[in-house]
Amino acid sequence: MQEYVPTSVAQHGSALARTTPEIEQVRDGVWAIPLPLPHAGVVESTLCYTLADSSGGVHLIDPGWGTDDNRDRLDAGLRVAGFGLSDVRSITATHLHPDHLGLGVLLREELGIPVALHRAEHAALTRPMYPDPGATIARWGVPTEHADALVAVAPRSQPSGFVADLMLDDGDALDIPGREVRVVATPGHTAGSICLHDAADGLFISGDHVLPIINPGLGLGGFADDDDPIGAALDSYARVEEFDDAEVCPGHGYRFRGLGVRSRQIADRHRRRSAEIAGLAAADADATVWALASRVEWTDGWDNLAGFLRLSALAQTELHLRHLARRGTLGE
DSSP states (O other): OOOOEESSGGGOSTTGGGOOOOOEEEETTEEEEEEEOSSOSSOSEEEEEEEEOTTSOEEEEOOOSOOHHHHHHHHHHHHHTTOOGGGEEEEEOSSSOHHHHHHHHHHHHHHOOOEEEEHHHHHHTTSOSOSSHHHHHHHTTOOHHHHHHHHHHGGGGSOOOOOOSEEEOTTOBOOOTTOOEEEEEOTTSSTTOEEEEETTTTEEEEETTSOSSOOOOSOOSSOOTTOOHHHHHHHHHHHGGGGTTSEEEESSSOOEEOHHHHHHHHHHHHHHHHHHHHHHHHHOTTOOHHHHHTTSOOTTOGGGOOTHHHHHHHHHHHHHHHHHHHHTOTTO
């Protein structure tokens, strides 16, 4: 088992997640192009990976947020790699979030480039994550004075209605001449989140499933009300340990080695969160999701969570309660 080691040590630091890295060559024919998000948040850019094929074309993984500026940045990055937008043959998104899929939608409309998603993500694009935000927030027991602010940010998590050209399943090989890049299904962050393994180049493109510093949220799209995203994620973190020899190319941050160690770190954090919420629920069996979430020791503190971050904290609390109920340990 490899030790967790950042590849780009110079970028390692407390402000890493809010630092936009430079375009970087990863392997022969593989480049990482950072594409900024249009708003401030936990991260400031998404890493789009470009894979050259043996026929003179290039393929994109996670082309970032769909803005004109990002289109221009991607075009400039491709030119550094020896290509242009007209050379792009396919786009694959590791999941449906707009910071990974958005520009792919625009490029398909403009240039007719086919876009691939996991089958579960394709299905999720037809239904909103919060079909009735008001009802969800009422179920959580959100106080009236906080309800409107949370309803206002819930639509950010709704799908666009985009329809994928190609639906992927676990084990599928991407159609990239001269390369064998296979799909590794890793549900958790979303129902159809995938990673991609390039054994020949020793690369593991992890999307938002495993990030170098940030602990990704779970259940952020595509799951049914009776699904267990926490349990699915824990299984997915265990599964990717078999690719520990590969260098990890995440959706945000920097490349690193030690996939097994980092996966266990994230999984253990979720287990600790489940245990914490189980203890809070045992102490107050009638507490609402809001009441429980407000007592959880969030990294930035409950009072510092606003807008979508608070919405996410409430959703995560409910997911942990569901996971505990599935295991039969809620209330113990």
